[in-house]
Amino acid sequence: MKNDSYILVVDDQMANIESLGESLADQYDVRFALSGQSALEVIAKSKPDLILLDIMMPDMNGYEVCRVLQSHPDTAQIPVIFITALATPEEETQGLDAGAVDYIVKPFNPSIVRARVRNHLALKYANDQLRVLSLTDSLTGLANRRHLFERLSSEIEHLQAKPETEPFAIILIDIDYFKRYNDTYGHVAGDFCLQRVAGVIRSALRSPADLTARYGGEEFCCLLHQATLDEARQIAERISQSVADLEIPHLGAYERQFVTVSAGVAQWQPHMAHIESVLQAADEALYAAKATGRNKVVCKV
Numbered sequence: 001m002k003n004d005s006y007i008l009v010v011d012d013q014m015a016n017i018e019s020l021g022e023s024l025a026d027q028y029d030v031r032f033a034l035s036g037q038s039a040l041e042v043i044a045k046s047k048p049d050l051i052l053l054d055i056m057m058p059d060m061n062g063y064e065v066c067r068v069l070q071s072h073p074d075t076a077q078i079p080v081i082f083i084t085a086l087a088t089p090e091e092e093t094q095g096l097d098a099g100a101v102d103y104i105v106k107p108f109n110p111s112i113v114r115a116r117v118r119n120h121l122a123l124k125y126a127n128d129q130l131r132v133l134s135l136t137d138s139l140t141g142l143a144n145r146r147h148l149f150e151r152l153s154s155e156i157e158h159l160q161a162k163p164e165t166e167p168f169a170i171i172l173i174d175i176d177y178f179k180r181y182n183d184t185y186g187h188v189a190g191d192f193c194l195q196r197v198a199g200v201i202r203s204a205l206r207s208p209a210d211l212t213a214r215y216g217g218e219e220f221c222c223l224l225h226q227a228t229l230d231e232a233r234q235i236a237e238r239i240s241q242s243v244a245d246l247e248i249p250h251l252g253a254y255e256r257q258f259v260t261v262s263a264g265v266a267q268w269q270p271h272m273a274h275i276e277s278v279l280q281a282a283d284e285a286l287y288a289a290k291a292t293g294r295n296k297v298v299c300k301v
């Protein structure tokens with residue numbers, strides 16, 4: 001039965017490509033590249049689930065292709081199986097050391113190639129799922145703190161490489177009087193409230209380049225890619241209004257009687273040295289929002 005997995009076969013010999021294609025095309029979406037360089041171009045456009053890679057190719061050999069893939073976080077997780085005429089133990093060791101998950105010597109046996117491809121795809125999907133789980137907050141489905149910090153680091157790296165681009169901004173959002181909410185309605189209702197607020201925050205984002213994370217218990221963080229302080233403030237205002245519009249009853253919230261949030265907004269500044277600096281700036285703004293009446297947005301200028 002055919003599944004959606006996309007396998008890229010990279011080989012400079014058409015005959016090898018054809019025989020591998022015959023072995024796999026009834027089960028997978030098999031595509032081809034005739035050189036290392038064109039393989040990298042194909043991969044940049046659409047990421048394969050697995051790569052079958054020849055080693056001896058004229059312009060760029062398979063070891064080099066493998067090293068380039070390993071050096072980019074976007075492609076490092078793609079399993080590579082070398083399929084090659086180089087048959088000594090030293091060559092096989094070198095291939096596995098370069099980052100390949102497996103090594104098949106030509107002439108290959110089609111049913112062994114099929115079995116190895118199937119096993120490595122299963123492992124890859126299990127790893128993908130584990131990675132998603134390790135980056136997701138299980139209660140709200142938002143990104144977790146680890147994911148947020150990974151993304152903040154890559155935003156900062158990007159800005160260090162291209163300082164002329166607009167920096168990112170962040171919004172820290174905290175539910176007001178949430179301890180009193182739990183005390184009044186119970187922990188299960190508290191969890192449900194967190195999920196509803198998370199849903200509002202998620203839908204306020206502009207594009208997949210932005211990220212919403214659960215930062216702590218009842219605290220959330222939006223990472224807004226290339227956003228001015230004013231854009232971030234508007235998004236925070238929208239979130240604050242949308243949470244209020246949910247009208248989740250909260251008898252412990254003094255005169256407001258509904259669940260509200262406070263938010264602190266800050267933008268990354270070139271003089272900042274660490275991730276913590278921008279988080280601290282947003283935290284100070286959040287503190288000011290809390291200290292001056294809650295249910296409001298404060299920007300750190």
Ligand SMILES: Nc1nc2c(ncn2[C@@H]2O[C@H](COP(=O)(O)OP(=O)(O)OP(=O)(O)O)[C@@H](O)[C@H]2O)c(=O)[nH]1
Pocket residue numbers: 139174175176177178179180182186187188189190191194216217218290294
């Ligand atoms: N239901 C539920 N409650 C949580 C969770 N994580 C943290 N909390 C609760 O969130 C509450 C946070 O309380 P505080 O930090 O005192 O803040 P607050 O009551 O919102 O007060 P202000 O922030 O000053 O408005 C605590 O009672 C925590 O137990 C969770 O996953 N589920």
